[in-house]
Amino acid sequence: MAYAIIGSGNIGSALARQFARKGINVLVANSRGPASLAGLVAELGPTVVPATLEQALAADLVILAVPFPKVPDAVRGAGPWQGRVVVDATNAIDYPAFTPKDLGGRLSSAIVAEAVPGARLVKAFNTLPAAVLAQDPASPGGRRVVFLSGDDRAANADVAGLVDRLGFAPIDLGSLAAAGPLQQFGGPLMVHDLLKRG
Numbered sequence: 094m095a096y097a098i099i100g101s102g103n104i105g106s107a108l109a110r111q112f113a114r115k116g117i118n119v120l121v122a123n124s125r126g127p128a129s130l131a132g133l134v135a136e137l138g139p140t141v142v143p144a145t146l147e148q149a150l151a152a153d154l155v156i157l158a159v160p161f162p163k164v165p166d167a168v169r170g171a172g173p174w175q176g177r178v179v180v181d182a183t184n185a186i187d188y189p190a191f192t193p194k195d196l197g198g199r200l201s202s203a204i205v206a207e208a209v210p211g212a213r214l215v216k217a218f219n220t221l222p223a224a225v226l227a228q229d230p231a232s233p234g235g236r237r238v239v240f241l242s243g244d245d246r247a248a249n250a251d252v253a254g255l256v257d258r259l260g261f262a263p264i265d266l267g268s269l270a271a272a273g274p275l276q277q278f279g280g281p282l283m284v285h286d287l288l289k290r291g
């Protein structure tokens with residue numbers, strides 16, 4: 094399965110670090126183009142593959158690690174999604190207040206899903222601060238938990254499998270409607286850094 098991360102900032106580079114730690118190739122793209130990723134490759138090694146947006150958006154599993162308002166622009170050049178998996182790591186936040194964006198009662202994942210019609214959307218990697226997400230997920234106490242949710246069970250399983258391969262302990266919370274209010278910014282699972290023992 095080909096993996097890609099859109100965004101190479103705090104969250105994108107934290108995730109790229111985890112792929113590199115496990116020796117898993119991942120395409121990484123941002124708004125400035127592949128040449129801007131030379132420093133990240135120098136730091137993390139050749140498993141980080143600089144890509145154009147178009148190349149990254151063609152992967153089997155695409156992780157969105159861009160600011161929430163930038164999602165439509167970031168995915169504009171994607172071909173048909175045709176059931177490919179999109180992982181929504183975004184949080185809908187108003188700055189500088191750092192409060193949940195008023196989405197008129199809608200889930201942020203529902204708005205992201207509209208931008209990627211035909212994709213199977215899974216929300217994951219959004220509840221931990223980037224500096225925590227970047228750390229080795231394994232510790233003597235257990236493995237760091239990553240929550241995920243989505244409406245397609247097979248896509249959830251694919252993302253849980255990736256989370257597991259990266260060394261985290263996945264917890265599948267179920268559907269977006271059920272889990273979104275818990276998992277999205279402002280919800281009770283935000284910034285809970287849990288370890289799964291054993």
Ligand SMILES: NC(=O)c1ccc[n+]([C@@H]2O[C@H](COP(=O)([O-])OP(=O)(O)OC[C@H]3O[C@@H](n4cnc5c(N)ncnc54)[C@H](OP(=O)(O)O)[C@@H]3O)[C@@H](O)[C@H]2O)c1
Pocket residue numbers: 099100101102103104105122123124125126146157158159160161163166167168182183184185186218219220221222223224
């Ligand atoms: N920071 C955290 O602790 C944290 C925790 C959980 C979730 N999140 C969420 O994760 C997302 C990313 O946050 P961040 O802190 O990583 O942001 P960031 O450091 O500002 O990085 C944003 C990245 O998105 C890229 N980008 C912006 N517009 C784009 C576009 N139109 N096309 C392609 N790439 C584009 C930027 O490209 P350039 O590099 O070229 O500018 C940059 O690499 C946000 O939705 C945030 O709410 C953040």
